[in-house]
Amino acid sequence: MLLIGIDVGTSSVKVSVVDAATQRAIVSAQYPDTESPITALKPGWAEQSPDMWWEQAQQAIKQCNNSDKYDPQDIAAIGIAYQMHGLVLVDKDQNxxxxxxxxxxxxxxxxxxxxxxxxGHEYCLAHYLNSPGNFTAAKLAWVKANEPETYSKIDKLMLPGDYIAMKLTGEVTTSASALSEGIFYDFLSDGLSTELLSYFGFDKSFFGDIKPLFSEHGKVSTEMASQLGLKAGIPVAYKAGDQPNNALSLNVLKAGEVAATAGTSGVIYGVSDQLAYDPESRVNTFAHVNHAADDKHLGVLLCINGTGSMNRWAKNTFGTDLNYQQMNDLAASAPIGSAGIRILPFGNGAERMLNNKEVGAHIHNLDLNLHDRSHVFRAVQEGIACSFRYGLDIMRSNGMNPTVIRAGRSNMFLSDLFTEAFVNVTGVPVELYENDGSVGAALGAGIGSRIFANEAEAFANIESLKTVSPTTDAYEGVYADWKELLSQRLAVTK
Structure with missing residues (x-):
């Protein structure tokens, strides 16, 4: 029995075909090879084409099918993970x-x-566990105010993964987890927030049918099955945002368990059984993949926009002749503390953990007679690690105190230097695993289609690759310097 997982990322779409018997990927494909563009028509804006994601998903599926490592007709279910909070709008013809x-x-x-x-702050935090911030509901409000002609044509509102599922099946569905990440879900009434819809003037008909996250969200149409070489009628049995899905892929499902990622954005994601929130909404609480009204599982999410995006900028600016491994090797040749360079990696939009301020990215203490690109590369990775520490301290102040953090060995966690900086700055060991988002989405499909009896069966074979533990307190001074520079910047940023 085979499962497909589709992970719609910001940089690319990755697809994995997983054998349900072993829970291992048979083959994976990523499309495109280069990073997908982000359109920024104005400062602070960021857009991508949903049809680009769909084309990338098709190409990645076809690459997997062309591997000849399995029979595409043996695929039994599809799961989808996706970049969170994106606003996708379609007309009555699903365009x-x-x-x-x-x-x-x-x-x-x-x-x-x-x-x-x-x-009211108290109302929003009690009912939504967040401020509306710049989440999906606020994005829709912007469209309503600034693009009334587009708004008048809306038939359905979706998140990025919903769009891919719609293209596969022709159906539009949502879930409590999806609605909560858009700030459309009322946790106290356990349903779509009529108060928020009334405030913004949104039509309830914009939303698809609310279904359990682990359930059938439509069947692959005959047309799409023929186009992709799959069987018609196989279910899309799971859809989740990338961070809840990453936690699932690492078997982070119980209260107190914590996951991390360091891709385009950086995230620490902890599971709670309490309807808790940060009073300043600097970290955010959403319904986890296994949340139910009578069995609460909430994901407490710290997000740092400027993570892999900052590392990519450094490579594109100073390391065009290097691959990422060579860049990491150069960074490792510089001393801890990067000979004084400190980098604030906040140049990718408003940062929620900084109260939605657009702080920007900053390089401090650059000495033209002392520093070379190795120091810059190291300072970037140390600055990102310090950002994680800053956010984790916020989570700790709200009762989330991890003793270990699980992470997939991918993206920035492929760098031994970054991993060591992360554990030494935060003081928390990291367990590294092979699984990634596309594998997690495939296993989610197995749960949703009842190929697995439960979550425990889906992760019966998960094993840690290694554990990296703190070994030095040398980063404490680095973090103190970094935090002081951030404080100074926050004081002058509106």
Whole structure:
């Protein structure tokens, strides 16, 4: 029995075909080979085409099928993971009305802030566990105010993964987890928030049928099955945002368990059984993949926009002749503390953990007679690690105190230097695993289609590759310097 997992990322779409018997990937494919573009028509804006994601998903599926390592007709279910908080709008013919306003776009912050103040801070935090911020609801409010012609044509509102599922099946569905990440879900009434819809003037008909996350979200149509070489009628049995899905892929499902990723954005994601929230909404709480009204599982999410995006900028600016491994090797040749360079990696939109301020990226203490690119490369990775520490301290102040963090050995966790900086700055060991988002989505499909009896069966074979533990306190001074520079920057940023 085979399962397909589709992971719709910001940089590319990755697809894995997983054998349900072993829970291992038979083959994986990523499309494109280069990183996907982000359109920024104005400062702070970020958009991508939903049809680009769909084309990439098709190409990655076809690459897997062309590997000849399995029979595509043996695929039994499909799962989808996706970049969170993106706004996708379609008309009655299921055509995208505009490019998606994606997760790192900052334009909707004023709309979310006004809703937060009007509805009331206590009300929003109690009912949504978050401020509306620049999440999907606020993005839709921006479209309503600034693109009324587009708004008038809306038939359905979706998140990025919903669009891929719609293209496969022709059906539009949602879940409590999806609605919560858009700030459309009322945790106290366990349903779509009529108060928020009324405040913004949104039509309830914009939303697809609310279904359990682990369930059938439509069957692959005859047309799409023929186009992709699959069987018609196989279910899309799982859809989840990339961070809840990453936690699932690492078997992080119980209260107190914590996962991390360091891709385009950086995330620490902990599971709680309490309807808790950060009073300043700097970290955010959403319904986890296994959340139910009578069995609460919440994901507490710290997000740092400027993570892999900062590392990519450094490579594109100073290391065009290097691959990432060579860049990491050069960074490792510089001393701890990067000979004084400190980098604030916040140049990818408004940062939620900084109260939605657009701080920007900054390089401090650059000495033209002392420093070379190895110091810059190291300072980037240390600055990102310090960002994680800053956010983790916020999570700790709200009761999330991990003793170990699980992470997939991918993206920045492929760098031994970054992994060591992360554990030494945060003081928390990291367990590294092979699984990634596309494998997690495939296993989610196995759970949703009842190929696995339960979550435990889906992860019966998961094994840690290694554990990296703190070994030095040398980063404490680095972090103290870094935090002071951030404090100074925050003081002058509106």
């Amino acid at each position: 995208a009305l505009r490019d998606s306003i994606i997760w790192c776009d900052s334009r909707a912050v004023p709309y979310g802030d006004k809703a937060y103040n009007t509805l």
